[in-house]
Amino acid sequence: MGIITPILLAGGSGTRLWPSSRKTYPKQFTKLISKETLFQQSALKFVNSEKIEYNSIITVTNSLFRFIVREQLQKIGVDAGRILIEPEAKNTAPAILAATLVASKDNQDAVMIAVPSDHIITDTKYFNEAIKVGLKEVTNGKIVTFGIKPTYPETGYGYLQVKLDNKLDPKQVLRFIEKPNIKTASKMLNEGNYLWNSGIFMFRAKDMILAFEKYSQNILSNVKKAVELSVLDMEFINLDLKSWRKINKISIDYAIMEKVNNLVAVPYNSIWSDLGNWDSVWRETKRDKDGVSLSQNAHAIECENTLLRSENKTQQIVGLGLRDIVAISMSDAVLVANKNKSQDVKGIVEYLKAKKIEQSELFPKDYRPWGWFEIISSGIGFKVKRICVNPGASLSLQSHKFRSEHWVVVKGSAKITIDGDIKFVNEGQSSYVPLGAVHRLENPGKDPMTIIEVQIGTYFGEDDIIRYEDYYSRK
Secondary structure, X not given: OOEEEEEEEOOOOOXXXXXXXXXXXXXXXXXXXXXXXXXXXHHHOOOOOOOOEEOOOEEEEEHHHHHHHHHHHHHOOXXXXXXXXXXXXXXXXXXXXXXXXXXXXXXXXXXXXXXXXXXXXXXXXXXXXXXXXXXXXXXXXXXXXXXXXXXXXOOOOOEEEEOOOOOOOOEEEXXXXXXXXXXXXXXXXXXXXXXXXXXXXXXXXXXXXXXXXXXXXXHHHHHHHHHHOOXXXXXXXXXXXXXXXXXXXXXXXXXXXXXXXXXXXXXXXXXXXXXXXXHHHHHHOOOOOOOEEEOOOEEEEOOEOEEEEEOOOOOOEEEEOOEOEEEEEOOOOEEEEEHHHHHHHHHHHHHHHHOOOXXXXXXXXXXXOOEEEEEEEEEOOEEEEEEEEOOOOEOOEEEOOOEEEEEEEEEOOEEEEEOOEEEEEOOOOEEEEOOOOOEEEEOOOOOOEEEEXXXXXXXXXXXXXXXXXXXXXXX
């Protein structure tokens, strides 16, 4: 059995799961239905099994998420492997090709499997069995996709039409179908020769490169340059911006899969979901006899077929007499919608963006390589933050032009540098950072350290930071 190199695609924005998923912290990094995030669950599928050997993963993401990717893999004990940084989002075709070219440097016969990192596949054993079936096809020069057997007429998925037969073997893919209306979806479900398009593909590196040479030479030449001119920064591989900008946004389906004649589908008949909207989250979560799904701080009275989630530990949400409703409560935004309108949540994000409402894209917690912060309160002349610094982590050595800062340590112990003077501040103690002072905050302990920061000044944007030294190579 050959060794397989997984590609995790982790650059998406997941706007249909707003407000839990936002541009600055999308759904793949959130815990929607288990104790691990979707990204972590995706990575754990490729921990070596008894019958399949996997290489270290290659993750393709963007600079905003690079430290989140590394941290989330470290937390579950998975080797971070190689992390490719896209300078701009270009959809799946360039991302998959870039990872393929990187792997082919080691082995042109490398077998790859490209997987979205925001899907749910709970039956890892069955998934590995499907991969074993696909691997036989890949070694014979085929490109393999995994088609999900439909269980209901879903209008939010693309479909694959496959050759109808009574065998359980891989099927020849006849055509791709875009997201259908309910009438068409019901018809395809009854006909029986259609599968949901999972967006998971397996192939040999050399076969994928040949497909791009034949069908998408322009993409191939520019992605090659972006890889050749890439720069290694810490453990991140930054693809060349100039070359990457010349690439058009295009999915692997349009660029390659709809054109090749060696594509086959392995039917997958176990649990799968792309968690593309709140209705699909409702379907995948535990529900009571009335079809009600609740988070820890949610309560339902006389409700049916309803999803209630509170993403804030201090906030309770109560539903009374609701039917077919989704209600998602966060510290800074609340969504209440008919479950049947879940596909339209993306339009809400566009509506809020047009009104320049920051909750459209910004997550309440701002994750950084050293930890995170969240805004507790703000007003004219002040802003208050809660800041959590990971064990052994450090903020950059920096100064501000428009604000002073007052730090109160509420958990742990802080090492603070102000204009060259170093002191240790313990729980319950505080320190003042004058306007313009060159300062740094560090956590020398083995547990997370939390401070409350009170900013006083005339401007509080995150761009009011002059960095002199930074352990994370941020400019």
